[in-house]
Amino acid sequence: MASIRGVSAKSFGLKDNKSALPYLLLAPGLVYLAVFFIYPIISLGQMSTKTSSGEIGQYKQSFRFANYVDAFLESKEQFSRSFIYATIATVLALAIAYPLAYAIAFKSGRWKNVLLVLIVAPFFTSFLLRTIAWKQILGEEGPVIKVLRGLHIISPQTTLTATSFAVVTGLAYNFLPFMTLPLYASLERIDPRTLEASGDLYANGFTTFRKVTLPLSMPGVVAGTLLTFIPAAGDYINAAILGSPSNKMLGNVIDARFFKIVDYPTAAALSFTLMAAILILVTVYIRKAGTEELV
Template sequence: MSTALLHTGTHENQTSLAKKKLLPYWLLAPGIIWLTIFFLVPIYQLISTSTQTQGYGIGTYVQTYRFANFMDAITSSKAQLFRSFEYAFLATCFALIISYPLAYAVAFKSGRWKNTLLVLIVAPFFCSFLLRTVAWEQILGEQGFVIKTLRFLHIMGAQGHLTATPFAVVAGLTYNFLPFMTLPLYASLERIDIRMMEASGDLYANALTTFRRVTVPLSMPGVVAGTLLTFIPAAGDYINAELLGNPGTKMIGNVIEARYLAIVDYPGAAALSLILMVTILILVMAYVKRAGTDELV
């Protein structure tokens, strides 16, 4: 009797052990299925499309493994590709310059207003990205107060305009991705132990030196996260260039959109998309490696 009980006991233990081993896979399953359907399959299609050539009739393509598609794409869209990274870089720099003092103030100087300010920083997300960009078109437009003020102050002549300029595109990019810079910066600054600054002051560093030698290095994880979260979407964006720019400010996103929807050149669009992805991946990897943030606590 007792041996029988013992036996079933061990058996049950073994089955529950096996179940335990499978548990992680069950937990991962929804994510794996999701990624397979909506990431791996599309990526495979994208890669496959990028080497196809025109078949019989518009919009039909056959696989011919034509790797020259990539060279063609680069040659024809070099300017836009370069411009994308240039604008994204500028927008990232401006966002960093605006966000750092903002995040610093919220983290260290806001007192009881901290939560209110954080809600205000996130507030733009309550309105759609597209709508906000359209609104910027109005703000910078002929009837907007910005133009009127600049003209009133004679900073800008009667013929001057702000929309349809590179300035408007970079400004739009900066504005739209600002919270992605501010929030990681805030998180990283807020985590800094105030005693680090006190210790720095105690060790003969004045406020500026403390900021340079202690605060900035300790906020580097936030700087890296913020710049990546701003740079990556900004480089692939086409809404800002479309609504706030002119034909001379087209970015790579606009070219890809046009090839897919207007020209119906699927292989060209796919090739450009892959080039954009790989370039960003290489830039990001080089950047993270150089920033060397993994050693920071």
């Protein structure tokens, strides 16, 4: 929780230490990340241009960049679906989380800490169990569908699970705390006097929100949307549990390529494309939103 509060806080009081101490502190962790994050990504890149050497699971390097074209053409449908689902889920999560964060920041009084704990608490029940619970709640035996059918809101043939609706709401649900916490952190930092000042200058509630609160909370909006969009775009659990075969996302394809078809080069090419696409989107988004300092 404290993490996001300081996301863009300027650190002050830095010591201008000419000794090797900061590097000694950094070395173990950064070496670890170099070996187990950077090097694996390079391995993945190498794998993506290999071709099969005849035996299953054996590959030789032949710099076949056409792997990328093949992989993309074969799964462009799932590729675009991943980004569409992730975008809708992010917007949905923002719409749900913003008032929630606003209420905790400004209206909760002494319940603030309790409510903050409650935002993270669902995390501790395994997210798989919660996703499967949604499947049962929305499913044929569940209460929701019976009520909706009883009130004739949906036809007896319509189902809620195995639809894109279920997958998108599942994604929005699962990453909701990632959206709420950064929003809360940036809203909480707003000096209430700026809101009073706005009122004193004859702005009504809506104008104050649009001209003062919203712009001041933009760092939270940026951090929250990123923390929701990135995992949502790469997720395949929600599509696997709540969706049908026609709701498969890119993650499902990568997973199947690795474990069912055992076609590592294509899987690697797809993973690499996903990562590159997300990094480009994130960079453009951060530039546009004008918040450079994220970490």
